[in-house]
Amino acid sequence: MANPGRDVLVGIDAGTSVIKAVAFDLAGRQIAVASVPNHYTTKADGAAFQSLDQTWIDCAQTLRDLGAKVEDLAKRTAAVAVTGQGDGTWLVGAKNRPVSDAWLWLDARAADTVLRLQGSPANRARFEATGTGLAACNQGAQIAHMAATTPELLDRAEVALHCKDWLYLKLTGVRATDPSEASFTYGNFRTRRYDDVAIEALGLTARRGLLPEIVDGTKVTHSLSPEAAAATGLLAGTPVCLGFVDIVVTALGAGIHTAGAVGAACSIVGSTGMHMRAVQNADVHLNGEGTGYVIALPIPGMSAQVQSNMAATLNIDWVLNLACDLLSEFGTKLSPSDRVKRIDEWLQLGRPCAHLYHPYISDAGERGPFVDTNARASFIGLTSESRYPDLLRAVIEGLGMAMRDCYAAMGGAMPAELRLTGGATRSRASRGVLGAVVGAPVRISMREEAGAAGAAMMAAVALGAYPDMQACIAEWVTPLLGQVETPDPELMQIYAQAFPGYQQARRALAPVWEEMARQTNAGRYPEVLPSITRVERRAVQ
Ligand SMILES: Nc1ncnc2c1ncn2[C@@H]1O[C@H](COP(=O)(O)OP(=O)(O)O)[C@@H](O)[C@H]1O
Numbered sequence: 331m332a333n334p335g336r337d338v339l340v341g342i343d344a345g346t347s348v349i350k351a352v353a354f355d356l357a358g359r360q361i362a363v364a365s366v367p368n369h370y371t372t373k374a375d376g377a378a379f380q381s382l383d384q385t386w387i388d389c390a391q392t393l394r395d396l397g398a399k400v401e402d403l404a405k406r407t408a409a410v411a412v413t414g415q416g417d418g419t420w421l422v423g424a425k426n427r428p429v430s431d432a433w434l435w436l437d438a439r440a441a442d443t444v445l446r447l448q449g450s451p452a453n454r455a456r457f458e459a460t461g462t463g464l465a466a467c468n469q470g471a472q473i474a475h476m477a478a479t480t481p482e483l484l485d486r487a488e489v490a491l492h493c494k495d496w497l498y499l500k501l502t503g504v505r506a507t508d509p510s511e512a513s514f515t516y517g518n519f520r521t522r523r524y525d526d527v528a529i530e531a532l533g534l535t536a537r538r539g540l541l542p543e544i545v546d547g548t549k550v551t552h553s554l555s556p557e558a559a560a561a562t563g564l565l566a567g568t569p570v571c572l573g574f575v576d577i578v579v580t581a582l583g584a585g586i587h588t589a590g591a592v593g594a595a596c597s598i599v600g601s602t603g604m605h606m607r608a609v610q611n612a613d614v615h616l617n618g619e620g621t622g623y624v625i626a627l628p629i630p631g632m633s634a635q636v637q638s639n640m641a642a643t644l645n646i647d648w649v650l651n652l653a654c655d656l657l658s659e660f661g662t663k664l665s666p667s668d669r670v671k672r673i674d675e676w677l678q679l680g681r682p683c684a685h686l687y688h689p690y691i692s693d694a695g696e697r698g699p700f701v702d703t704n705a706r707a708s709f710i711g712l713t714s715e716s717r718y719p720d721l722l723r724a725v726i727e728g729l730g731m732a733m734r735d736c737y738a739a740m741g742g743a744m745p746a747e748l749r750l751t752g753g754a755t756r757s758r759a760s761r762g763v764l765g766a767v768v769g770a771p772v773r774i775s776m777r778e779e780a781g782a783a784g785a786a787m788m789a790a791v792a793l794g795a796y797p798d799m800q801a802c803i804a805e806w807v808t809p810l811l812g813q814v815e816t817p818d819p820e821l822m823q824i825y826a827q828a829f830p831g832y833q834q835a836r837r838a839l840a841p842v843w844e845e846m847a848r849q850t851n852a853g854r855y856p857e858v859l860p861s862i863t864r865v866e867r868r869a870v871q
């Protein structure tokens with residue numbers, strides 16, 4: 331290590347719901363966490379945006395709060411590593427000032443542009459290079475949409491960043507992105523560089539100047555600037571590591587790749603669902619439909635083969651909110667933690683496979699294993715006997731069905747072991763359902779903050795605390811993997827029999843969603859009932 335006496339690594343994970351800063355010792359033991367809620371706004375036109383300045387203020391706050399929890403944090407910090415929510419567009423202009431609010435991965439405004447680009451003959455070549463299907467959440471699609479609709483925004487921009495890149499810029503003054511976002515958006519996962527074919531297929535050759543330098547955080551760090559030191563309470567000159575996108579560093583921390591584990595896969599069941607396995611680049615399977623992501627891992631020559639459900643726990647929140655809205659009409663208020671506590675009870679009361687639920691609750695539709703902005707959630711099989719616990723159970727089963735749909739589309743065998751992380755995997759009952767639907771034994775990690783840990787692991791490798799990532803995994807990840815939880819064979823059979831119906835129904839519903847979207851666009855149906863306002867997490871515009 332370059333600096334003896336510096337015995338703490340700080341990982342920042344700037345997520346969609348929460349921004350966290352976590353302190354670890356050099357062997358990966360968690361010391362303390364500080365967090366603040368993230369703020370973003372959604373609008374009826376599909377917009378989902380957040381303020382760049384506020385994101386930096388929130389991030390700096392978590393670092394100061396962490397400093398209040400860890401004695402002598404500033405002097406002891408060997409490095410800071412930053413990861414964050416992926417996709418989206420964070421435009422920065424002159425003097426490193428934001429050009430506008432950031433478009434998030436949840437933003438659906440680029441849907442028409444995605445359809446146009448998908449229809450172009452160049453799209454397959456783009457997919458073969460990036461390994462990534464185009465969806466409205468991708469920065470490439472969003473910038474192509476801006477180029478067609480609001481080119482003045484791009485004219486004012488000097489660089490197009492992602493969330494973690496913006497925080498890296500605020501921490502170090504360096505405009506950069508990492509190999510994972512660069513290659514799945516505009517590049518080639520094999521070379522981890524930008525690719526002319528991919529950029530041209532998006533129609534963005536003329537805007538190429540917006541793409542920043544690619545920095546591999548396992549090899550290169552930059553120093554914390556004096557301004558950032560003043561804002562965060564850390565010392566100027568502290569090395570800062572630009573982490574890969576949160577999806578793969580979370581998977582790294584949660585055990586996507588450990589020595590000798592054959593057939594292991596990793597699912598993050600958070601706001602969004604990310605289902606993936608670590609493969610050698612030569613073994614990546616590029617499907618005929620051109621969907622999914624291939625995201626470089628911070629391990630040489632390896633990528634995560636990913637299929638993603640746009641919404642995972644957002645569906646659980648929706649069904650819980652439904653109950654809470656009704657209860658509050660009758661004067662009963664349930665706090666968010668009260669609601670979550672009832673999940674297990676309702677899950678036990680609900681009848682297995684009483685209904686089918688398609689968890690496409692996001693306004694942006696679905697992105698894996700099929701891309702359809704018009705896709706919408708639905709229950710199938712309601713009867714007069716259907717009760718609330720049945721619905722709650724169907725929602726969690728639906729997350730499992732969507733997960734199985736994703737793994738089935740990846741090519742090769744279904745997972746031999748499913749390593750789970752994210753809010754919905756906290757309880758054994760929910761894990762039991764998810765494992766039984768996918769038909770795989772489940773394992774969770776004792777690691778509480780997998781995303782921040784994965785970023786900190788990159789800093790540990792960059793500083794030379796480990797000879798390579800494999801050695802770091804052996805100390806930070808493998809020992810924390812919990813017992814194997816075997817799913818109930820009877821449940822597995824019930825779900826295996828129901829799964830073809832789940833797929834058949836979602837295929838059959840596609841023209842219905844299309845027609846509904848047409849009607850909505852024609853103004854026939856109001857987007858939201860006038861009495862119900864959308865969740866405005868914070869008014870930033
Ligand atoms: N026991 C559970 N079973 C199923 N879903 C859960 C459970 N606990 C939490 N969740 C879901 O996970 C979401 C996020 O949970 P939480 O862990 O509090 O947040 P985060 O993942 O952002 O840290 C909750 O809003 C809920 O939808």
Ligand SMILES: O=P(O)(O)OC[C@H](O)[C@H](O)CO
Nearest residue numbers: 345346415416417435601602
């Ligand atoms: O912020 P979270 O939900 O942890 O991660 C979001 C992903 O990076 C996003 O779904 C990428 O499109």
